[in-house]
Amino acid sequence: xxxxxxxxxxxxxxxxxxxxxxxxxxxxxxxxxxxxxxxxxxxxxxxxxxxxxxxxxxxxxxxxxxxxxxxxxxxxxxxxxxxxxxxxxxxxxxxxxxxxxxxxxxxxxxxxxxxxxxxxxxxxxxxxxxxxxxxxxxxxxxxxxxxxxxxxxxxxxxxxxxxxxxxxxxxxxxxxxxxxxxxxxxxxxxxxxxxxxxxxxxxxxxxxxxxxxxxxxxxxxxxxxxxxxxxxxxxxxxxxxxxxxxxxxxxxxxxxxxxxxxxxxxxxxxxxxxxxxxxxxxxxxxxxxxxxxxxxxxxxxxxxxxxxxxxxxxxxxxxxxxxxxxx
Ligand SMILES: [Zn+2]
Numbered sequence: 422x423x424x425x426x427x428x429x430x431x432x433x434x435x436x437x438x439x440x441x442x443x444x445x446x447x448x449x450x451x452x453x454x455x456x457x458x459x460x461x462x463x464x465x466x467x468x469x470x471x472x473x474x475x476x477x478x479x480x481x482x483x484x485x486x487x488x489x490x491x492x493x494x495x496x497x498x499x500x501x502x503x504x505x506x507x508x509x510x511x512x513x514x515x516x517x518x519x520x521x522x523x524x525x526x527x528x529x530x531x532x533x534x535x536x537x538x539x540x541x542x543x544x545x546x547x548x549x550x551x552x553x554x555x556x557x558x559x560x561x562x563x564x565x566x567x568x569x570x571x572x573x574x575x576x577x578x579x580x581x582x583x584x585x586x587x588x589x590x591x592x593x594x595x596x597x598x599x600x601x602x603x604x605x606x607x608x609x610x611x612x613x614x615x616x617x618x619x620x621x622x623x624x625x626x627x628x629x630x631x632x633x634x635x636x637x638x639x640x641x642x643x644x645x646x647x648x649x650x651x652x653x654x655x656x657x658x659x660x661x662x663x664x665x666x667x668x669x670x671x672x673x674x675x676x677x678x679x680x681x682x683x684x685x686x687x688x689x690x691x692x693x694x695x696x697x698x699x700x701x702x703x704x705x706x707x708x709x710x711x712x713x714x715x716x717x718x719x720x721x722x723x724x725x726x727x728x729x730x731x732x733x734x735x736x737x738x739x740x741x742x743x744x745x746x747x748x
Contacts, residue, residue, distance in 0.1 A: 430448065431451070435468050436471055437496055440496070445460060445468075451480075455487055456487070457486070460491055460648060461498055463500060464499035487510040487512065488501060488505070490513045492589040494607070495552045499552075502561075515591060525551075525554045537713065570582065579598075580596065580604070587627070587633045588617060592608055596640055596642075600644075605648065607649070608633060609653075609659055609660065610649055611653040618714025625725050626718050628722055630667070638656075671722065673693065674716070678729060678740060685716045688740065689701075689712045728743060729741060
């Protein structure tokens with residue numbers, strides 16, 4: 422499906438079969454010299470077919486096309502391997518490019534998951550079904566690194582790069598000040614909330630995410646082009662809703678921990694999730710992975726704020742409320 426959003430700026434909807442995200446919004450800016458494609462879909466047949474149909478409908482020649490990738494998630498850049506040509510530039514951010522070069526960190530993920538109580542019986546299946554593993558691009562991509570404030574000009578559009586860490590460490594958006602248009606990747610979504618997850622000890626992604634939301638809130642934006650689902654116009658209002666959503670999650674975790682100490686997997690199993698499933702046991706393994714990562718990100722935030730603490734129980738890490746907050 423192709424939709425014209427602004428002059429020479431189009432959205433191609435790329436299906437993501439069996440994913441709760443449903444589809445990815447790939448944005449294409451057509452230009453007489455070089456075109457730009459923002460985000461691509463998975464490295465997978467249905468995505469490729471939809472992209473090829475969209476590009477041929479728009480008459481886009483891949484030999485004259487560059488790419489901007491908002492962040493290191495396979496639904497946003499997996500398909501690149503099938504689209505790049507000898508002349509393509511791939512604009513990307515440094516933190517995510519660094520992670521991409523390390524490859525899919527299977528052992529690190531497994532170690533960190535076990536530490537957080539992830540059951541052995543579900544671990545291999547969760548990693549095997551992980552889209553970052555299943556639908557990743559080939560490893561030989563060469564990136565042109567963009568930094569905060571740098572501009573990217575395509576025809577009449579002059580975009581400014583805005584670093585928005587949180588959803589990934591290097592997530593980057595594009596802002597077009599003269600049209601007040603904001604290409605949001607997965608930083609701001611309208612119908613669903615971006616997943617903020619953590620699978621290492623070296624970050625505090627929810628804190629980063631709150632800071633990035635505040636940063637974007639200061640921009641004059643009239644139209645947000647998100648990575649999934651519908652476009653939105655009320656950017657500041659949506660930012661407030663997203664902040665409230667995470668605050669509610671933090672409050673929910675505090676009340677769960679009032680029952681006593683528990684590991685992150687158990688915390689995730691007690692949280693409420695927006696998924697059509699009768700119980701945690703019936704959750705698809707891939708979704709348990711994202712849910713647990715989301716729980717860990719929120720637990721890390723609470724720990725850094727001094728509201729909860731961690732201790733080891735054998736090889737497992739448990740979380741509990743700091744005494745002053747357990748009233
Ligand atoms: Zn993403």
